[in-house]
Amino acid sequence: MNPLLLWFHKFGSPPYFYAFAGRWLPWLYALALITGAVGFYGGLVMAPADYQQGDSFRIMYVHVPCAWMGLFAYAFMAVNGFIGLVWRIKLSEVLAMAAAPVGAAFTFITLATGSIWGKPTWGTWWTWDARLTSELVMLFLYFGVIGLNGAIEDTRQAARAASFLALVGVVNLPIIHYSVQWWNTLHQAQTVNLLAGSKIDARMLWPLLLLALATHVYFFASVFARARAALLELEAGKEWVRQLATETAHA
Amino acid sequence: MPDWFAMHGYAGYVWSAYAIFAIVIAADAIGPILRKRRTLSALRGRLTRESSRAARAAAAPESTP
Numbered sequence: 342m343n344p345l346l347l348w349f350h351k352f353g354s355p356p357y358f359y360a361f362a363g364r365w366l367p368w369l370y371a372l373a374l375i376t377g378a379v380g381f382y383g384g385l386v387m388a389p390a391d392y393q394q395g396d397s398f399r400i401m402y403v404h405v406p407c408a409w410m411g412l413f414a415y416a417f418m419a420v421n422g423f424i425g426l427v428w429r430i431k432l433s434e435v436l437a438m439a440a441a442p443v444g445a446a447f448t449f450i451t452l453a454t455g456s457i458w459g460k461p462t463w464g465t466w467w468t469w470d471a472r473l474t475s476e477l478v479m480l481f482l483y484f485g486v487i488g489l490n491g492a493i494e495d496t497r498q499a500a501r502a503a504s505f506l507a508l509v510g511v512v513n514l515p516i517i518h519y520s521v522q523w524w525n526t527l528h529q530a531q532t533v534n535l536l537a538g539s540k541i542d543a544r545m546l547w548p549l550l551l552l553a554l555a556t557h558v559y560f561f562a563s564v565f566a567r568a569r570a571a572l573l574e575l576e577a578g579k580e581w582v583r584q585l586a587t588e589t590a591h592a
Numbered sequence: 593m594p595d596w597f598a599m600h601g602y603a604g605y606v607w608s609a610y611a612i613f614a615i616v617i618a619a620d621a622i623g624p625i626l627r628k629r630r631t632l633s634a635l636r637g638r639l640t641r642e643s644s645r646a647a648r649a650a651a652a653p654e655s656t657p
Contacts, residue, residue, distance in 0.1 A: 381610075386596070395599075395600050395601075395602060396599035396600045396601075396602045397599075397602040397605055399599070400606055400609040403609055403610055403612075403613040404609070442623070443620060446616050446619075446620045449616060450613050450617075453609075454609040457605050457608055457609045457612075458605065461605055559617070563620055563621065563624065566621075566628075567623070567624045567627075569624070570624045570627040570628040570631060573628060573632065574631050577631070577635055583635070583639060585632075586635040586636050587636070587639060
């Protein structure tokens with residue numbers, strides 16, 4: 342077997358992934374905490390106030406990274422769901438279902454902070470604008486995936502049914518991304534573009550990029566922690582889990 | 593410091609947004625830790641019951657049909 346495929350098989354084995362994720366978790370949490378703290382300092386203290394929005398623009402530093410993560414988590418969930426459906430890899434199903442609550446949390450933060458930002462900027466908490474509505478639909482899709490996964494008794498069947506729903510919902514991702522171009526929206530158009538250059542001052546940009554890194558790292562930490570807990574439940578009858586339970590009993 | 597905290601009148605909006613972020617992320621981080629602890633303690637309980645049942649069966653084999 343070629344080495345890449347061999348690694349893939351080893352990585353997909355629950356006891357191996359459990360140990361691997363456990364080794365990485367403390368580092369991921371630490372890195373997310375440090376980059377997050379520096380990013381927030383940069384955004385709240387060092388960045389100058391916006392010439393139009395004043396200090397209210399600082400909500401951007403929670404709103405935008407969380408909005409990116411809502412989309413990223415959905416894509417991660419759909420890709421893992423697809424792998425789980427096609428190749429029946431247990432770890433992929435577990436990772437897909439682990440990503441759903443984290444993505445829902447980020448999407449909820451995006452909607453709530455966006456609403457708080459909208460009040461002083463647009464004069465309204467909510468409007469049925471294309472960007473806002475499609476983002477709300479994504480939150481409901483996350484709820485659907487979580488609910489369907491919880492409603493079916495058999496864990497693996499539940500993950501497959503919920504993964505299918507997640508795949509159908511992928512149609513919403515380009516709608517969210519392009520909504521500010523396709524329709525006249527109250528929501529502002531894209532400002533940050535890594536390839537074409539950003540229309541934002543460098544002193545405002547670097548904390549945002551650092552926070553994007555922090556939220557990505559946090560996402561993987563949270564998904565790893567959730568996947569570890571789910572694997573213990575799924576493999577409760579297996580020897581490696583029994584061993585783990587008795588080993589940690591005296592700790 | 594109080595000047596900075598006031599955010600030129602936007603304090604209520606800015607700090608409530610950051611508070612929502614902090615609360616939701618904290619809840620998200622605690623969830624899997626509690627779940628793992630619950631699973632392991634349930635599993636340990638089951639293992640203890642199984643081993644004590646096995647010990648009882650070994651001590652009094654005639655009592656089990």
